[in-house]
Amino acid sequence: MISTKRRIYHHLVRFGMYLATGLTAGLTLFLVLYVLFKGIPNITWELLSTKPSYLADRIGILPDILNTIYIIIATLAIVLPLGVGAAIYLTEYASNKKVVSIIEYAAETLSGIPSIIYGLVGMLMFANNFGTSLLSGALTLVIMNLPTIMRNTQESLKTVPQSYREGAFGLGAGKWRVIRTVVLPNCLDGVITGCILSVGRILGESAALLFTAGFAHNINGFFEGLGGSGATLTVALYVYAKEQGEFGVAFAIAAILMVLALAINMSASLVTKYFGRKNNIV
């Protein structure tokens, strides 16, 4: 009934789609398995629990793990109030449409800027003033992650029903009180999703940190660590692979990063599922 030409089209298109999807899925599977197989045998307790030492001729990535944790904490501590505040301004306060569109355009611009440019500007703005340090790195990452936190919070603020606000206003609450007690608790899912995505981005970031946070491998406490230079896991991976040819260590770090990426992915979808279900019940 269908002409041969159309039948050929049908099969060609189907085949193309299967091929493309298979390629995408296969590539992902290959990347994950390859990195895990190459990396996991190289992960030893010594690697995880020591710092590099030329005398003992060993490489340890404990400092890099600590630096990564420090920089995540510092970045989130600064970016959360800023990003959530900006989102609240946009959805609760802003009445001027032009201002809203300017702020949203700025956020979009920020999320399009490549990390190497953040690294350069972070170097000029922060590292030249506070030295090459984890703090400078964290401040650079704050600007990078501002749009992520802002947009996720904004999305979930939009889903808070207007009637909640009206109810609170009707009971005589002021605007700030309404925001603090009614609106903010209801946008928790957006804030959490934003945080998870930001952590993922910080874990994967390297170009923005090379010239702001540096390469040192020292074990420090939190505040001491922030003041000094330090490599995160990704930066350490780059240095070990590209500059020192220590591919075993590089793959070990890559495997750790891969597992973390998997965990972040899973927790992000769990959060969406959990809060999605809750929202349906309410």
Next chain:
Amino acid sequence: MKTKNNLFENFVHGVFLILGLITVGCVLLISIYLIVSGIPAIREIGLIEFLFGTEWASTAAEPKYGILPFILTSVYGTGGAILIGVPVGFLTAVYLAKIAPKRVKQVIEQAVSLLAGIPSVVYGLVGMMVLVPGVRKLFNIPDGASLLSAIIVLAVMILPSIIKMSITALEAVPKEYEDASLALGATPEETYFRVSVPAAKSGIAAAVVMGVGRAIGEAMAVMMVAGNAPNMPDSLFQSVRFLTTAVASEMSYSSGLQKQALFSIALVLFLFIMLINAALNFFLKGEKKS
């Protein structure tokens, strides 16, 4: 009591206004920093000489600062990645959005999210260990670190953004369009590709532009597989340097005019990104309208 409350509320309003304007402040600061630090070297070298000079020899006795090789490499590299990544991403997106069973769709969407979450240095590492030797053996060339390797890595790296944005656009196509086409006797494939895809064209165009932005801005993965020699990109098998890697590779040891020239390269890259952002916004607006 009332005035006191008003004062407080106004104060809170002011605080949030400032928080809201921080993003705008950041964009302005970044632009100003890049322009102020990027202009001096361009003035010293000369705009034409800088943009169209074919030789980069920053450490030579008589230094030459021509960045045409980097610009062309970035353009070719991005173009190549788009050429490979867009068809694969696009076909995957149509399959996932329209045809795939729910289970398959869920699993592959998870895989795509994971692909987006893998750090670029990991792409670089796998590229270095698998792709570069593979390219060397396959094409029988002395070194596999080349434009071709970079293009392949970039093509994989832009897949997630293309797939995700295209799926969103395709799923927003009203079901009535497809039903009408099916009712007229078109096969599902004809419907998806001749009705749904044209209806989602703004969103898909935005996805491609997004991919361009990702590819042109990627630094670390490219740095690990492209070889990094400042050659003109005459062939796919040449060791090349991108705009991003040009900034990154000399930053740590440069000073004086050489360092300033690196800032100028960043400024050029920034201008490219701003153009791409404008295009992205244009297409996204088109999608909202339709």
